[in-house]
Amino acid sequence: MTPEPPSAPNTPDSRARWSPRLWGTLLVLCAAMFLDALDVSMVGVSLPSIAADLHLSTASLQWIVSGYILGYGGLLMLGGRAADLLGRRRVFLIALAVFALASLLGGLVDSGPLLIASRFIKGLSAAFTAPAGLSIITTTFPEGPQRNRALSIYTTCAATGFSMGLVLSGLLTQLSWRWTMLMPAPIALLALFVGLRLIPKSARDDAKRGYDLPGAFTGTATMLLLVFTVVQAPEVGWGSTRTLLSFLAVALLFTLFVRIEKRSASPLIRLGVLRSGAQIRAQLGAAAFFGSYVGFQFIVVQYMQSLLGWSALQTALAFLPAGLLVALSSTKIGDVVDRFGTPRIVAAGFLALVIGYALFLRISLSPSYAGVILPSMLLLGAACALAIPSLNIQATNGVHDDEQGMVSGLLNTSFQVGGALFLAVVTAVITAGGEAGAASPQQVLDSFRPGLIVVTAIAVVGLLITSTGLRTRRPTGSLVLMASSADNARSADTVDGAGVRKDAGEPVAVRD
Numbered sequence: 001m002t003p004e005p006p007s008a009p010n011t012p013d014s015r016a017r018w019s020p021r022l023w024g025t026l027l028v029l030c031a032a033m034f035l036d037a038l039d040v041s042m043v044g045v046s047l048p049s050i051a052a053d054l055h056l057s058t059a060s061l062q063w064i065v066s067g068y069i070l071g072y073g074g075l076l077m078l079g080g081r082a083a084d085l086l087g088r089r090r091v092f093l094i095a096l097a098v099f100a101l102a103s104l105l106g107g108l109v110d111s112g113p114l115l116i117a118s119r120f121i122k123g124l125s126a127a128f129t130a131p132a133g134l135s136i137i138t139t140t141f142p143e144g145p146q147r148n149r150a151l152s153i154y155t156t157c158a159a160t161g162f163s164m165g166l167v168l169s170g171l172l173t174q175l176s177w178r179w180t181m182l183m184p185a186p187i188a189l190l191a192l193f194v195g196l197r198l199i200p201k202s203a204r205d206d207a208k209r210g211y212d213l214p215g216a217f218t219g220t221a222t223m224l225l226l227v228f229t230v231v232q233a234p235e236v237g238w239g240s241t242r243t244l245l246s247f248l249a250v251a252l253l254f255t256l257f258v259r260i261e262k263r264s265a266s267p268l269i270r271l272g273v274l275r276s277g278a279q280i281r282a283q284l285g286a287a288a289f290f291g292s293y294v295g296f297q298f299i300v301v302q303y304m305q306s307l308l309g310w311s312a313l314q315t316a317l318a319f320l321p322a323g324l325l326v327a328l329s330s331t332k333i334g335d336v337v338d339r340f341g342t343p344r345i346v347a348a349g350f351l352a353l354v355i356g357y358a359l360f361l362r363i364s365l366s367p368s369y370a371g372v373i374l375p376s377m378l379l380l381g382a383a384c385a386l387a388i389p390s391l392n393i394q395a396t397n398g399v400h401d402d403e404q405g406m407v408s409g410l411l412n413t414s415f416q417v418g419g420a421l422f423l424a425v426v427t428a429v430i431t432a433g434g435e436a437g438a439a440s441p442q443q444v445l446d447s448f449r450p451g452l453i454v455v456t457a458i459a460v461v462g463l464l465i466t467s468t469g470l471r472t473r474r475p476t477g478s479l480v481l482m483a484s485s486a487d488n489a490r491s492a493d494t495v496d497g498a499g500v501r502k503d504a505g506e507p508v509a510v511r512d
Contacts, residue, residue: 024198025140029133030154031191032096034161035184036126039068040419041165041297043119045312046177053177056112066231067116071123072130073416074224078216080131080409081268084402088132088139089199093192095128100188107182118181131409136199138396138404149334151396152389156326156333159384164323166301170316215268218257223413226250230420234427269406273399278342279407281469282395285346286411287418288462289353289387293380294419295426295455296357299448307365307441318373325381333389342394343469349387350463356380357456361449365441394469422458426451 018026043065051061083091099122106118137154141147172179229246236242261267273279297319304310304318337345356379362372395411396404430451 021198022140024194025200026137026150026153028191028195028198029092029136030157031187032092032099032129032133033154033158035099035188035191036072036130037158037161038165038168039122039126039184040072041162042169042180043068045166045169045301045316046173046180049173049177050115054110054112054115060112060116063116064119067119068123068126069231069416069420070224070227071120072126073123073227073413073420075124075127075220076131076409076413076416077223077268077406078220078409079128080135080405080407080412081212081216082128083132083135083405083408087201088136088405089201091128092132092136092199093195095125095132096188096192096195099125099129100185100192103181103183103185103188107178107185115181127409127412130412131405134392134396134408134412135404138399138408139401140200143397145334145338147396148337148389148393151393152333152337155389155392156329156385159388160323160327164320164327166297166319167316167323170311170313173312212260212264212266212268215257215260215264218253218260219268222250222253222257223417225253227417227420230417230424234424234431238428269410270403273403273407273410276398278394278397278469281343281346281466282391283411283414285350285387285462285466286391286395286414287421288458288465289350289383289391289418290415291418291422292353292357292455292458292462293384294423295451295458296360296380298423298426299430299451299455300360303363303445303448307444308367318369319377321374322377322381322384325378326385329385333385336386337390337393342390342397343466345386345390346394346466347463347470349383349385349390350459350466352379352386353383353459354456354463356383357452357459361452361456363445365445422455426454429454 047061047064050056050064056064079091079095102118102121102125106115106122109115109118134151134154137150138147141150168183169180172183225246229243229250232246233243258271261269261271274283300318301315304315305312310318333345356376359379360373360376364372367373392411395407399407430447432450
């Protein structure tokens with residue numbers, strides 16, 4: 001009988017029940033991730049009320065959304081590495097406190113620039129809580145069924161937060177748009193208080209590594225400029241001199257970043273991680289999945305409110321079945337992943353996504369909710385429940401504990417940059433289709449269809465990319481061996497077909 005790897009010290013045994021403290025820790029991390037995802041989607045429905053109250057122009061209004069995305073997507077890599085180097089618990093709790101304060105600020109201000117600033121600060125803090133929280137989970141729960149279960153609960157909380165954002169926004173905006181800004185504050189403060197008591201202390205990694213300041217600067221500058229350029233491109237024009245020069249600057253900064261990382265003794269991102277096919281599929285899959293969904297949600301909100309005349313609350317309730325399906329499946333997906341493996345579950349999630357988008361192409365000016373809209377919402381809910389936890393599990397499996405924050409930051413960056421990039425593409429396609437100058441409701445509807453086709457195509461590409469992992473044979477067992485030289489752990493990295501790191505001086509999983 002094949003022996004199993006020993007459980008990591010100070011982590012729950014794979015066969016043991018979770019203690020109340022472990023459950024409490026997981027719930028704190030889930031609350032923070034729920035709020036991070038909630039803030040991405042919740043502000044959308046309240047924008048008209050904000051514009052009327054604060055007398056904001058359309059350009060200023062865009063930055064209420066873009067400010068959060070800019071802070072979140074631009075600083076995720078730095079946030080992930082900071083968690084590894086400064087201590088995951090410390091980074092998570094400080095960032096959560098900043099998030100709570102920024103939420104209070106956003107709900108109390110009477111100035112557009114201050115509201116935009118509060119949104120940027122919230123995005124910045126989320127860029128630190130998200131990778132720190134994910135890496136706390138992956139270093140607390142041992143790889144296998146226990147971690148898969150924890151990650152399935154954690155990531156479906158994120159998917160639920162994003163799906164439920166519209167619902168909560170529709171409800172709260174009926175009272176005041178300020179409640180959409182204030183609501184996360186008490187939840188974040190409660191999570192902070194409980195987290196101070198329950199989250200285990202984590203050792204810092206700076207005792208054995210230095211700080212890659214040039215890499216941190218160039219990496220952060222690259223992501224900030226990329227997100228900024230993508231967000232602004234639909235407004236200033238994709239072919240404008242400003243956009244082209246910005247993309248050129250992004251390419252130069254990225255090239256410099258890669259050169260720095262290759263030469264650094266303690267890189268912000270160890271490029272060897274990306275030699276794994278499973279890791280690359282997870283990163284590209286995350287970008288395609290979230291990017292297509294954000295674009296789809298943008299079109300659907302415009303369709304329901306502008307063409308069908310639905311209220312914010314009616315629009316929010318239309319998305320409710322998807323959110324409920326994700327929430328109800330949160331504790332089950334880990335068992336499904338254990339049985340079938342992440343490649344199959346990710347592919348199944350993308351297949352549901354493609355079918356859901358394709359079915360929505362049947363919309364008209366007087367659709368049947370039960371016959372046209374509801375099937376798409378249920379398929380999208382199933383897709384989120386299947387794919388998002390599986391992508392997180394696939395990205396973090398086989399990664400050394402001291403690099404979990406780095407990989408978590410990279411994965412969240414893929415989600416956010418994919419969302420910003422493909423939303424900008426979809427917006428450009430709709431604009432080119434004549435939505436702004438359409439003279440009749442039917443013409444507006446016709447301008448939405450190319451955007452839906454692009455959204456479906458993005459999901460198809462994601463399905464094709466992630467399906468390549470189906471050729472990888474799942475391991476049937478493993479032997480734990482010790483390599484001979486711990487000193488060469490970093491230089492002798494290899495990666496097997498499933499994306500499992502095999503470092504010298506570390507336990508190595510060898511397939512039977």
